[in-house]
Structures are given as structure tokens and as C-alpha cells.
Amino acid sequence: MTSEKVDTLVVGAGQAGVAMSEHLSNCGVPHLVLERDRIAARWRSDRWDSLVANGPAWHDRFPGLEFPGLDPDAFPGKERVADYFVEYAQRIKAPIRCGVEVRKVMRNRAGPGFTVETSDGVIEAARVVCATGPFQRPVIPPIAPDDAALMQIHSAQYRRPAQLPDGAVLVVGAGSSGAQIADELLQAGRTVYLSVGPHDRPPRSYRNRDFVWWLGVLGLWDIEAQAPGTEHVTIAVSGASGGKTVDFRALAHQGMMLVGRTEGFRDGKVRFQPDLAANLARGDAYYLSLLDAADAYVERNRLDLPEEPEARIIPPDPDCVTKPVLEVDLAGAGIASIIWATGFALDFSWLQVDAFDERGKPKHQRGVSCEPGVYFLGLPWLTRRGSSFIWGVWHDAKHIADHIATQRKYLAYRDAGERASGDA
16 A cells, blocks of 8 residues: 655644644644644534633734734634634645544554554654644543433533523533633523532733733743642633633622532432532632732832732622532432533544553653654643643744754764765
8 A cells, every 4th residue: 555655744733733833844844734624623613602712812822923803902712713723824834634534653663653544544754743732532520420311511512501401500610611601601591500629710810911911921831840739720710701800709699509529429419529618718819829929020020000909809708608518409409401511631542652651641851752753732731831822832832843853954964975975
């Protein structure tokens, strides 16, 4: 069987794949990007209708292109974000081939490089960049009840309130997705139970600066590793309705029922851990610490930014916090659906090389795999806190492209004898 040959194969044409293509082109590296669907497909197909970017347009973009015709402080919708990457790919003339699924990647035993089996034939590649991102396989925990009477979907499948059957909704997970979906359902008139776990809750903005600006000037985007014990802590932030701080107590005062982490289901009932107050306190501590750091930065740099003392006002605890609900009868409460906003797992089953640890996680240093010729891009904390964000993945891609270009230069070296003989 004949096969196509490429120098560097990039798998995935989302934000990571487009960024990778730009930097490879700038380094003169021949490459091909394969995408099983269409450019930035998951922004369109795996997000709810009203989703907007979590950062403003001036920040959540690549350096080479602003969002055309959009207020820099606005939060672009998901379709606008997808269109942005399509336009960017066209501008840089990215060699993207859509509708081609990569099914298997194997290292060649008889020579260098990799054999890549795709839905459109076989490709021989000297290098493979995995740019499939962090949202690969939706995770619903094993505690999910086996109850045909309940509609259960992952947040990746949620689109709009009308999609759900009549009745109350239990949203499990209070990171950015869970908090925004629960709020949307509440505003649509639904009875909503929100299961809140450990989280960080930044201000949407403070003293006329968005929180992404504060993380930047305070150096928090560039933190290289998570603090011990924070691996399962989510961040609750939203750009919805023009951008607003996620305030769980305020949502409760509007009628949302807050509960602790979901413990399990039995006999038609759901049980919750008694940790709601502690989880809210943790979120408050993060929120206030960021305000403290911002105030100190303003004073130290003598910035003329307006004070905002009202930002430190924490609403009083609602009854659901002072008298926590630890068990709910699903039928009695009228709960007809559960939305699992419980994150995603990586799925590299197609990448059959020695590049993973005993837990199946990629082994790499700044995206350069322990398996020579394999690279990872777009993963959370690849090099820093900002790695999975739009601007962060662009900078990570540059490092990987530079590494590939350097390796190509070494391989292109010829000694004096080879040069004299004209051996190419």
C-alpha cells in the first residue's frame, strides 16, 4: 500500500492545531494538519447555545488578529470564536485537511518516524503533534444513578433549557460550566439544585480591570505548576450577560438551592456531603486574596484606578448554607434531569507509542514528549496556568515549533566527507 509522506503531522484543527500550524510555517517546517470534523468544531458542537468566551476579546485571541468589529471588552460567543479560528487559518494558509480521522499512530520498527492510519489512508510522518485539546471524553462519575426516569446528560451535551423535560434540575459541578448552566436554568424559571464542590472564585473585574488583566500583571498566568491539593479545584468565572462575578450566595437568594458535593444515589434519593459552607468559604478566600493582591499592586505601582470597596461585600449566608440539605428525594423534589458538569478525561487511545505514565497521562516537558518525535499541545498546565487558554496555547506552540526546527537542523547536518561527495 502506498502512503503519503509528511515531515510533521498535527492532529486536530482547534485553537491548538491552528497555532501550531502558524509557528511551523514561520519556522519553515513542512506539515499537515488533520481534523476529523471541521476547524474549531468543538466550539460549535460541544458547547451550549449561549456560551461566550470566559475572557474578553482583547485577551482571548492570537496576537496576529483581533476579533473583527467586536468591542475589545466584549465576550465573543461560541460561533464567533469558531469563525475567528476559521479566518485565522485562512490568513496563515494553514494546510488543514478536514473530515479525516486519525485512528492509529505507531512508531516504525524498521526505520525512523511513525505510521499513521487515518480514515483516508496511511501517512508516514517524521513527527506527530497531538493538538486535540483537553476536552476529549466527557466524564460522568460512576455514582450516576441507573434510573430510566431521569434524563442525564453531560454539560457537553447541554444546549438550552427547553432541551430538558419539565421539572427541577440537579446540576452537579460548580466550575465555570456548571455555574453558568445553573444560572441560565434559574433565569428560565427552573427549580435548580447546584452541587458545589471546592472551587476558586475570582472577581470578573475589579477596579476597572478584568480578572484576566490582574492574573497577567500579578504573574499568576505564568505559574508553572498547581499547588499540592488543588488538582481537583475548579474555577468559577463567567463572561455571560456581559461578564459578571459568579456569586453562589446571590444565586441562592434568587431561589437556587445550593448543596455540597454529590455523594451518591440510593432508593430514589441523592445524598450530599456536608461541605457546602467550607467550599463557599474557600471560594471567598480566593476571591478576597485576589482583591488584596490587586490593591497592593495598585499602591506599589501608583496606578490611578478607582477604589471599589463594595467588591468586598459578601452576601449573608442563605438558609441552604446555614441549614444544609444533605439528602433529597428526587421524585418528591420533582427532579427530572441531571446535568453532569464534571469535566473531561484525556483519550489518546489512538496514539500507540511509549509516551504515557502508568496512569495514562502524557509524559512530557513543555509539550516535548519522552517519546522522541511526539509532542503534546493544548493540555492544561502544559507549561503554565495559561496553557489551555487561547493566548497560552499560541505561546506553547511556538516553543514546540522551535524545538522541531532545531531537531531538523541537526538531522540536516552533513560532515565534510558527505558534503564533498555531494551526499544530500
